[in-house]
Every structure is written in C-alpha cells, then in structure tokens.
Amino acid sequence: MTDLGFLADDGLVDALLMEVAGLLHRLIENDEAGSIDLRAMPLSPSCIEMLKQRLGPGEITVMLNAAGRSEIHETGFSGVWWTNHANEAGRVIAMLIEVATVPEILRANIDDMRGSLVRLPASTNIARNRRAHG
Amino acid sequence: MDDTETLGAMLVRRGFSRRSLLKFAIAMTSSLALPPMIAPVMAANLSRARRRSVIWLSFQECTGCLETLLRSSAPTIDSLIFDFISLDYQETLMAAAGADAERTLQEAVTANKGEYLLAIDGSIPVKDGGVYSLTGGRSNVSMLPEIAADAKAILAIGTCAAYGGIPKAWPNPTGAVGVEDLVSGKPVVNIPGCPPVPEVLSGVLVHFISFGRLPDLDNRKRPLAYFGTTIHDQCYRRPFYDQGKFAKSFDDEGARQGWCLFELGCKGPVTHNACASLKWNGGTSFPIESGHGCIGCSEPDFWDAGSFYTSLAGGSGAGWRNTGIALGVGAAAGVAAALNGRSKST
Numbered sequence: 001m002t003d004l005g006f007l008a009d010d011g012l013v014d015a016l017l018m019e020v021a022g023l024l025h026r027l028i029e030n031d032e033a034g035s036i037d038l039r040a041m042p043l044s045p046s047c048i049e050m051l052k053q054r055l056g057p058g059e060i061t062v063m064l065n066a067a068g069r070s071e072i073h074e075t076g077f078s079g080v081w082w083t084n085h086a087n088e089a090g091r092v093i094a095m096l097i098e099v100a101t102v103p104e105i106l107r108a109n110i111d112d113m114r115g116s117l118v119r120l121p122a123s124t125n126i127a128r129n130r131r132a133h134g
Numbered sequence: 135m136d137d138t139e140t141l142g143a144m145l146v147r148r149g150f151s152r153r154s155l156l157k158f159a160i161a162m163t164s165s166l167a168l169p170p171m172i173a174p175v176m177a178a179n180l181s182r183a184r185r186r187s188v189i190w191l192s193f194q195e196c197t198g199c200l201e202t203l204l205r206s207s208a209p210t211i212d213s214l215i216f217d218f219i220s221l222d223y224q225e226t227l228m229a230a231a232g233a234d235a236e237r238t239l240q241e242a243v244t245a246n247k248g249e250y251l252l253a254i255d256g257s258i259p260v261k262d263g264g265v266y267s268l269t270g271g272r273s274n275v276s277m278l279p280e281i282a283a284d285a286k287a288i289l290a291i292g293t294c295a296a297y298g299g300i301p302k303a304w305p306n307p308t309g310a311v312g313v314e315d316l317v318s319g320k321p322v323v324n325i326p327g328c329p330p331v332p333e334v335l336s337g338v339l340v341h342f343i344s345f346g347r348l349p350d351l352d353n354r355k356r357p358l359a360y361f362g363t364t365i366h367d368q369c370y371r372r373p374f375y376d377q378g379k380f381a382k383s384f385d386d387e388g389a390r391q392g393w394c395l396f397e398l399g400c401k402g403p404v405t406h407n408a409c410a411s412l413k414w415n416g417g418t419s420f421p422i423e424s425g426h427g428c429i430g431c432s433e434p435d436f437w438d439a440g441s442f443y444t445s446l447a448g449g450s451g452a453g454w455r456n457t458g459i460a461l462g463v464g465a466a467a468g469v470a471a472a473l474n475g476r477s478k479s480t
Contacts, residue, residue, distance in 0.1 A: 033171070035170040042367070064157075066153040066154040066157055067150060091416055093157075094161045096170055105157060105160070109152040112151070
C-alpha cells in the first residue's frame, strides 16, 4: 500500500476506534451491547489488519463449531470482542467487532436448556437400567 | 417438512443448533446492511416462520438466472432457506409436464391465494399479441397479469425480468419489456444482473420471511442493501482510480499491477450491484478481479450502451488517450475525477 493508502487506513482506524469507545461507554452506562459490521464498510485488508493490531489480543479465545467455524477473540480492551464467522466451506460470512460482556452467540438458549433438562435425566444409569429392565 | 412446521423445528430436526440459526442471521443482517443488533430478532422471527409458497414463471429467458441460483452454494445453512420456501411451480425443475403442470400451477395459485411470492425470470414479449413466447399455448403477456393478481409480492429476477434485458436490445424484434411495464398495484422488487448474484435473492427471501415485507428499495425498485452503491464504490481497485493509475491495455504493466480498468471500458462507476462485495462462486472473485472490466449487466439497456471496451469518458476503446473529447463528454463527477487523476499520473 502506498503512503496515501496508509494515511487513509490510519484515519479510518481512528474513526472506528472512536466508535468502539462510544459503544463501550453505552455498554457501561446503559448495559446495551453493540457491534460494528466490518464487512459493511469498504475496508482494505491492510486497514483491517491495522485495526486488529490497534485493538490487540486479550485473554479469551473461543472456537465455535456451528454451521462452520467461528472464532471469537477478546481484544486487549475488556468488553471488546473480535468475531469471525465462516460457513462450512470456510468462507468468512461475517466479521464483527462486538462490544458486550459476553457475545450473544455464546449464551445458551433457553429452549435448548429446557431440552437439556429433558434429556439429562434420560442419560443417567438409573434411566438406562429402567429401560433395560422394562 | 410439512407446511405447518416452523423453520426452528426443521433446523432442530436436521441437527442444526440455534447458534447456527443466529450465525446465519448475523450473516444475513450483514448482507442486507441491517444493524448487527437486529440479528437476534431476525433469528427469532425465522425460527417461528413457516414455509412460504413461491410460484416461479420463466418467460423469454436463457435459463442462466435459474442456473446460477441453483448452483449458488454447497448444502449449508445458507441453502436451508431455500428449503423453507415451497417452490410450487417451476417449469424447468418440476417433474410434471403438460396438462399436469398447468393443473399444478392453478392448484398452487388457489391454495396460496394472496400469500405466494411470484418469481419471474425473463422478459415478456408483447409484440404481435405476445406470440414469441408461449407456455402451454398461452402467451407470457396473458399469463403474467393473471398470476400476479393473487401474489403477495413479485420478484423480477435478472435483468430481462427487471428491464427487458438482452431480448429488449435494439431492434427488440419481439417487443420485450420488463415485469414492471405490465404489472401495477403489487409490490415488485427488481433483482437485476445477467445473471443476478444469488445471495441477493436469498437476502430478499430472508428479509421477507423474517419481517413480512420486502427490504427497502431504491428508485428502480432494487434492494438498497445490494444496489445502493456502485461496483466502483466497492471495488478493491478504487484506490488506483483515485491515484490516477489506469491500465491502458489488457496486458500492459498497469494491468499486471492491478490498476483501474476504467480506460479499458469498465462500467463499474455507473453500475449498481453487489459483485465487488459478495463476489461470485462462493465468494471466490468477480470479473474485475479476473482482469476484465464490469460490463454493467445489471443496468437497464446495458447491451445498447456502447462497446464493453469503450471508456465511459468516450473514445474508441482500449488504448484511447484523447482527454479533450472526454472533457466535453464527461459531465459526471466520477468521470471528471478520473480525468483529473489521470492527468496527475502522466
């Protein structure tokens, strides 16, 4: 990338970081999560890399296998997460900066938990023995 | 899947988790340029939604639109949305033929009256009573108003259905027109392209199923999320345009460096479509990435808009260098900017 491109990237990254700061302020004050769709903007690969470097690495990395692989990294700023979602073919289908205590997709769903409550007792030895002996 | 089963139930039955659905919704909100925080709402709405009947009529077309949509992706959660529509009539795909096919069409219209989506690909020839394109002995021009009358909304798929496309090109021997020229009083969304980007159709369907209405449209009734910007605005070669770096022929140093293809006839600056962001073949690339300029296939009358290899600024095609003519012709700001940039580079 030329110097001109570098300067443009730098300005964009600064603007995005200020938006992240605004979302973080809202999370702290109002308990409202927010996110920025990085694919909705014509960001160059160098700009995305610069943004990633400026946010830095955090303590948590989560791998999610749901209809393809997702990687969720906490950044160096608490409450700010970098999320990449890929489909089964490995193609990135969403790239987000999420500002939340925990990204929504990691939370267990209430209907799924109710299903677990039904299935869990059935997986015990007691239930197996009952089934085995009629 | 029966018609009363919800998408959520179907996904559970097929072993897809709710996180998969949320992930799909995140991808779709991104694709539809909706705020990311809408994704959980979309996922919840999709989970509760039921099958939507789609009746697909093919008129004066080449089957390219259907071909590209059928080959859009591997069987992933993305394609599950196509399982969630009930494609009740599509002549190329359905097993029924002849009188059975006609009966199927009438049954689908009657059973889903006022609720089905009508998808059209191909233009409609109106000259000589529409005799140039018939289905079961009936002209397209007589079928369209009848089937459209009971549709919830109409999807004009491809440039031919949207604007008449190549059949309408001069001298338009069949009197081809687009859907909107013949249908009024119904919501119509145009999804132009020759062929259209398949993800745009899935985005429109997801929006309709999730929120019960079509997405926001521009003045040509195209989904704003996909057609709100030009190819040029989203093009990865745009920085070279801004710096005045242009390929002068398809094999020169500029072409090898990946410089802007404006002078080689690229119609990206005046073409609204999502090719540069969604790309083709599972996100592999798009024509400009392969070294060829955009031909503007999603714009009305693109076939009659001059040579694919003539610069928008005028001139005689690749290698053209006469800036004087361009200054007289180039009223558009983008053209002026290009010339300004080029003069800086030379």
